[in-house]
Amino acid sequence: MSTNKSFSWPNWPDITDDATTLKHYLDDPDYVAAKQKITQMFGQESLVQGWIKTCTELEALAKEVREKREGIFPVIEMEDIARGLDAPEKLDEIRRIGSFIVRGVIPSSEIEPIFEDLKEYIATNKDEITGYPHENPAIYCVYSSPAQNNLRSHPKLVDLMRWANNLWDYSESDSDTSPNPLVYADRVRVRAPGAEFLGLGPHIDSGGLCRWTEPVYREVYSDIFSGNLEGRNRYNMSKRKDADQGFYSRSGDLASTVLRSFQGWTALTKTAPQEGTILLYPNVHLAIAYVLLRPFFSPPADETKIMDPHEWTFDASGSWFPGASKTGGQCLSPSSHPHLRLKECLLHVPALDAGDTVWWHSDVCHAVDPEHVGNIEASVAYIAATPTTRINKEHMRGQYDKMALGLAPPDYSDGVDESKFKGFQGFEGKEALFKTLMGY
Ligand SMILES: [Fe+2]
Numbered sequence: 176m177s178t179n180k181s182f183s184w185p186n187w188p189d190i191t192d193d194a195t196t197l198k199h200y201l202d203d204p205d206y207v208a209a210k211q212k213i214t215q216m217f218g219q220e221s222l223v224q225g226w227i228k229t230c231t232e233l234e235a236l237a238k239e240v241r242e243k244r245e246g247i248f249p250v251i252e253m254e255d256i257a258r259g260l261d262a263p264e265k266l267d268e269i270r271r272i273g274s275f276i277v278r279g280v281i282p283s284s285e286i287e288p289i290f291e292d293l294k295e296y297i298a299t300n301k302d303e304i305t306g307y308p309h310e311n312p313a314i315y316c317v318y319s320s321p322a323q324n325n326l327r328s329h330p331k332l333v334d335l336m337r338w339a340n341n342l343w344d345y346s347e348s349d350s351d352t353s354p355n356p357l358v359y360a361d362r363v364r365v366r367a368p369g370a371e372f373l374g375l376g377p378h379i380d381s382g383g384l385c386r387w388t389e390p391v392y393r394e395v396y397s398d399i400f401s402g403n404l405e406g407r408n409r410y411n412m413s414k415r416k417d418a419d420q421g422f423y424s425r426s427g428d429l430a431s432t433v434l435r436s437f438q439g440w441t442a443l444t445k446t447a448p449q450e451g452t453i454l455l456y457p458n459v460h461l462a463i464a465y466v467l468l469r470p471f472f473s474p475p476a477d478e479t480k481i482m483d484p485h486e487w488t489f490d491a492s493g494s495w496f497p498g499a500s501k502t503g504g505q506c507l508s509p510s511s512h513p514h515l516r517l518k519e520c521l522l523h524v525p526a527l528d529a530g531d532t533v534w535w536h537s538d539v540c541h542a543v544d545p546e547h548v549g550n551i552e553a554s555v556a557y558i559a560a561t562p563t564t565r566i567n568k569e570h571m572r573g574q575y576d577k578m579a580l581g582l583a584p585p586d587y588s589d590g591v592d593e594s595k596f597k598g599f600q601g602f603e604g605k606e607a608l609f610k611t612l613m614g615y
Contacts, residue, residue, distance in 0.1 A: 181449075182448070182449055182523075182546075184509070184518050185373060185376075185545035185546070186373060187373060187376030187377065187508065187542070187545070188376065188506075188508065189508045189509070189510050189511070190497050190498045190506060190507070190508040190510065190511035190512075191510060191511070192495055192497070192511075196495070197494075197495060200494040200495045200496065201494050203494075203501075205384070205388065205501070206384070206494040206495070206496055207492070207493070207494040209384065209387045209388045209496070210387075210470060210471065210491055210492070210493065210494065210496075211491060211492075212388075213387060213393070213400055213471075214471070214491040216400070217397075217400040217401055217402075219489055219491065220402075221400065221401050221402040222400065222402065222468060222471050222489065223402075223489055224402030225399055225400065225401070225402035225403075225404065225464065225468050226468045226471070226472055226484055226487070226489075227484050227485065228402065228404045229399075229404065229461060229464045229465050229468060229484075229514075230465070230484035230514045231484070232404070232461055233461050233465060233514045233515060233516070234514075236457075236458050236461055236520065237516045237519055237520055240457065240519060240520045240522065241519070244522065245448070245522050245523060245524060245525045247272065247457045247522070248272065248274060248275065248276055248455065248457060248522070248524055248525065249265060249268050249269045249272060249274075249275040249276070250275070250276045250277075250278060250525070251265070251275060251276070251277050251278070252277070252278050252279055253277055253278065253279045253280045253331060253335065254279060256277065256334070256335065256338050257331075257334070266342065269342060270342060270409075270410060270459075271458065271459070271460070272457050272458060272459065273409070273457075273458060273459025273460070273535060273536040273538065273539045274437075274455045274457065274459070274524075274533070274534060274535035274536065274539050274541075275533075275534055276524060276525065276527065276531065276532070276533050276534075277335060277531065277532045277534070278527070278528070278531045278532075279530060279531065280331050280332060280335055280441065280530055280531065280532045281326070281329060281331060281332070281441065281529075281530040282530060283528070283529050283530055285329075285530070286443060286529045286530040287529065289322045289325055289326060289443065290322070290443040290444060290529070290554060292320070292321060292322040292325075292598075293320055293322035293323070293363060293365070293443065293554070293556075294365065295598065296317065296320040296321070296322060296596070296597075296598045297315055297317060297320075297363075297365065299596070299597045299598060300317075300593075300596040300597060300598070303591055303595070303596065304316060304317055304591070305589050305590075305591070307374055308372070308374060311367070311370060313364055313365065313366040313367075313370055313372050313374075313451075314362055314363070314364050314374075315362060315363050315364075315365060316362055316583070316587065316589040316590050316591075317362065317363060317590070317593065318360045318361070318362065318578065318583055318584055318587065318590050318593065319360075319578055319581060319593040319596075319599060319601060320363075320593075320598070320599075321598065321599075321600045322556075323360070323363065323556060324600070324601075324602065324605070324609070326441060326556050326558060327358045327360070327558055327612070328358070328605060328608055328609065328612060332441065332532075332558060333356055333358075333612070335532065335560070336356035336358075336558075336559075336560040336561070337354055337355065337356050337560075339436060339437045339439070339534055339560035340354035340355075340356055340436045340437075340560050340561075340562040341354040342410060342436065342437075343410040343411070343412045343415075343436050343562065344408070344410050344411055344412055344413075345412045345413070346412070346413040349413060349416075351563075351564065351565045351568075352412055352413070352416050352562065352563060352564050352565070353562065353563045354436075354562055354563070355562070355563045356560060356561060356562070356563075356612070357561045357562070357563055357567050357568065357571045357612060357613060357614055358558075358561065358571070358609070358612040358613060359431075359433050359435060359559050359561045359567075359571070359574070359584075360574060360578060360584040361556075361557035361558065361559065361584075362557055362587075363443075363554065363555070363556045363557065364440075364451075364543075364553075364554060364555045364556075364557070365443075365552055365553075365554040366451040366547050366552060366553045366554070367547070367552060368547055368548075368549055368550050368551060368552065368553075369547060369548070370451075370547050371545060371546065371547075372451075372543055372544070372545055372547070373545050374543070375542060375543040376506065376508070376542050376545075377454075377456075377506065377507040377508065377517055377521060377540055377541070377542045378498075378504045378505060378506045378507065378540065378541070378542065379462075379463070379466065379504055379505040379507070379537075379538060379539065379540050379541075380431060380435075380438060380504050380537055381420045381431060381434070381435075381504070381537045381538070382420035382421070382422065382423075382504065382505070383423075383496075383498075383499040383500045383501060383502070383503055383504055383505050384423065384496060384499050384500065384501050385418075385419065385420060385421075385422035385423055385501075386467060386499075386505070387467070387470075387496070387499075388422065389418060389419045389422040391414075391417045391418045391419065392418035392419060392420070392422070394414060395411070395414045395415050395418055396463070396467055399463070399464045399467050399468065400467070400468075404460075404464065407460050407464070409459050409460060409463065409536060409538055412436075412562065412564075415434060416434065416562075416564040416565070416566070417564075417565070417566065418434070419566075420432055420433075420434070423501035423502055424501065424502035424503075431586055432566075432570060432585075432586055433561060433566070433567050433570050433571075433586065434537065434561070434562065434564060434566065434567055435537050435559035435560060435561050436536070436537070436560045436561065436562050437534040437535060437536055437537070437559065437560040438534070438535055438536075438537060438539075438541075438557075438559045439532055439533060439534040439535070439557070439558060439559050439560060440453070440532065440533055440555040440556060440557050440558065441530070441531075441532045441555060441556050441558050442527045442528065442529050442530065442531050442532070442533075442554070442555050443529055443554040443555060443556055444529050444551060444552055444553055444554045445526070445527065445528055445529060445549075445551065445553075446526070446527050446544075446553045446555065447523075447525075447526035447527070447549060448523035448524075448525070448526065448544070449523065449544065449546045449547070449548050449549075450526075450544070450546075450547055450548060450549030450553055451544050451546075451547035451549065451553025452523055452524055452526075452527065452544045452553070453523070453524055453533060453535075453541055453542070453543060453544060454521045454522060454523050454524075454541060454542045454543075454544060455521070455522060455524060455533075455535055455539060455540070455541050456515065456517070456520060456521050456522075456539060456540035456541065457520065457522060459536045459538050459539050462515060462538070462539070462540045463538040465512065465514055465515055466498075466505060466507065466512065466540075469497055469511075469512060470493070470495060470496045470497065470499075471489060471490060471491065472484075472487040472488065472489060472490060473487060473488045473490045473493070474486075474487055474513075475487060475488075481513050482513065482514065484514065497511035497512065498511055498512070507540055515540070517540075521540065521542060523544065532558075534560065563614075567614070568614035569614070570585065570586075570614075571612075571613040571614035572613060572614045572615060573585050574586075574613055575602075575609060575610060575613035575614070575615060578601070578602070578609075578613075579601060579602055579606075579609075580592075580594060580601075581593045581594025581595070581596075581599060581601055582594075
């Protein structure tokens with residue numbers, strides 16, 4: 176909910192345990208096995224302890240959200256980052272919230288022609304480009320426009336990616352892994368005024384069930400399953416770098432195969448609450464802990480007691496993982512994840528200017544603004560911060576090889592051969608730079 180009082184919770188799908196949904200989970204033995212495995216490894220007592228602590232902290236977070244509203248999101252100026260920003264408290268705050276805004280990354284004198292170029296590329300080639308929603312696209316499946324390549328390789332954005340990657344902890348003994356940024360190719364969003372968009376409700380990227388089942392990924396969250404909220408760390412690159420988000424699915428989108436330390440976008444136009452921006456859940460630790468523990472607990476029959484975590488029953492035998500699937504991301508809803516208080520705590524980010532950027536940790540719950548009541552197009556280019564890791568490097572090299580030919584990046588099956596597009600330039604003149612940025 177934004178500070179704008181007219182925002183009401185949109186018609187995003189609710190996640191319910193109706194018979195059809197439960198049957199889907201019951202029919203696949205991997206779900207029940209996942210629950211049993213974790214119960215066996217960490218024990219009922221730890222899981223219950225984590226559940227109570229997490230739900231209690233979520234109540235305190237809701238209070239903080241009521242007080243701070245969207246002021247809870249840390250905002251930094253690019254100039255300050257360029258000067259070396261020495262502000263340990265601010266950095267701690269960014270790490271706690273798990274998302275942040277950096278203003279003034281690309282000057283408007285540069286961003287305006289880039290946006291015009293992008294629009295022209297889309298308009299000229301529109302018959303060949305797919306988009307979502309199909310009838311009236313807001314997200315365009317283009318990957319190789321000169322506008323995108325200019326942005327991705329812009330020195331300020333590359334510096335910012337490195338800075339964002341550095342918010343994670345790295346082990347010095349691991350020479351394969353570093354904050355040096357790789358460039359992950361993604362799509363663009365151009366939303367016409369008035370265009371509703373309900374396609375991306377509350378969700379977490381980077382995989383679904385694999386968080387509980389893929390051994391390395393599960394280990395990333397051992398602090399949560401052990402009930403050790405004090406020791407939690409969502410920034411341990413040594414643990415996270417080898418987690419396989421593509422354990423069940425090698426296709427991209429919600430279950431991208433690449434680790435982005437922070438997913439992000441660069442605003443190509445002004446955006447504002449209810450004008451085609453993004454909503455973020457302002458705490459990375461609590462939301463993911465709650466999502467991971469939620470399948471182990473059943474709600475009380477008496478609905479008036481739902482918000483009391485002590486009234487929930489530990490249940491290691493079921494197979495329902497609310498909102499999780501093998502091949503998509505992790506979806507969330509107010510009824511399936513009540514203690515997150517999504518209607519209250521999922522917040523629009525503040526108004527942004529063209530050239531500003533938003534970044535959110537790969538475990539942060541987010542949703543695309545369902546509304547756009549403004550009167551100009553709202554446009555963003557998805558450009559993430561992607562660290563150098565063994566898995567990422569391998570992916571990026573494959574990405575370079577495909578994109579050098581004009582083909583869509585390997586995570587996206589919806590792209591087409593852009594080498595035939597009017598205005599396509601590929602990596603022309605920047606081959607060496609893109610080779611470096613793509614792992615060669
Ligand atoms: Fe997402």
